[in-house]
Amino acid sequence: MGKTIEPTPLITVITPTHNRRETVLRAVESVLSQSMSRLEHIVVDDGSTDGTESALARIQDPRLIYVGAKWRGANAARNAGIERARAPLVTFLDSDDIYMPHRLERTLTWFEENPVLQVLISSFVSLKGSRITNCVNPEAFVSPAMLERTLVGQTIFIAGSAITARREALLAIGGYDSDITRMQDRELLLRLARRFGAQLSRDLDWTKYNSENSISGRRDGYVEAYANLMGKHPHIAHAYPHIPPYMISRQLIADILRGRIPEAFQGYMANRSSKTLGYSLPELMQG
Structure with a gap:
């Protein structure tokens, strides 16, 4: 991390990290070895x-910028x-x-x-143990209204490392919501959707490692996170009355089929206590 002033970068990569030294080194290497060089990587x-x-x-590369402080979460x-x-342009890369x-x-x-x-x-490309899954979106521009609908219904593949946006667009919506600890990428995109829509790309251009302790890989607390998002x-x-109960009932059924009865009950109660949701069992069954 040298002091030399480089030409203004064309794109900034942002990586938040906490106690993931080995994987963040791997992530940094993948950025600094890119086929284009006018970049900066802020860790x-x-x-x-x-x-x-x-x-x-x-790492003696002036394009790598380390920012160390207690930022109260990713x-x-x-x-x-x-x-x-x-x-x-700003894009993201999770440290794993x-x-x-x-x-x-x-x-x-x-x-x-x-x-x-x-x-x-x-x-x-999503890697979980020995399982490899290509998460391919259709190549299309999605209007603001349609992007909102696809995000609510979870019908496209998204993750933090898949998102690129103009810096001014991110600043205009206030960046990430620091109160959200799960589904934060979906929440960010919902606010971007209201103004801009998005281009979906079929390019498989990064690899997601699903570790055991990663937030995105957990299924417990899904309904709580969805209720928080709503x-x-x-x-x-109100705009999509059939989608939220369907998403919740699908998760509860999945928990029950896997024998995760306490988790299903916890999810149901999180739904019931939500001021935005609060669906009864009959309403969930209709969803």
Whole structure:
């Protein structure tokens, strides 16, 4: 992490991390070895105690910027990165994921060929143990209304590392919501959807590693997270009255079929206590 002033980057990559030294080093390597070089990679360390800072300090590349402080969670860390970004385009990479070599070059091409484009959602390869899944979105521009509907119904593949947006668009909506700990990428996109819509890309340009302790890989607390998301966007339950009860009942049924009865009950009660949802059993059965 040298002091040399480089040309203004074309794109900023933001990686929040906390005590994931080995995987963040892998993530950084995948960024610095990209096929295009005019980039900056901001790693925002949310109070790691595992030697992350010293490990990153050994990387002598001025494009790597380490920001170390207590940012009160990954979303606040992402927002700190957005504030510091020098490039007009901002994209994200979770500390346990990696980019494929042409990720940023392909991303830049989308925005260069579409000057009015504000948001891009790419496709990715998901790894969980020995299971490999290609999560491929259709290649299409999705209008604001349709993007909102697909996000609520979870009919497209999204994850934090799939999102690229113009920095000004992210600042205009206030960045990530620091109160959200799950479904934060979906919540961010819901606010972006109201203004911009998004381009979906079929490019499989990064790899998602689903670790045992990753938030995205957990199924417990799903209904609580969904209820929290709907609480942030209460108009959705009225605009799409059949989607929220369907999403909740689907998760409860999945828990029951897996023998996760306590989790199903906890999810049902989280739904009942939600001011936005509060569906009864008959209403969920109709969903």
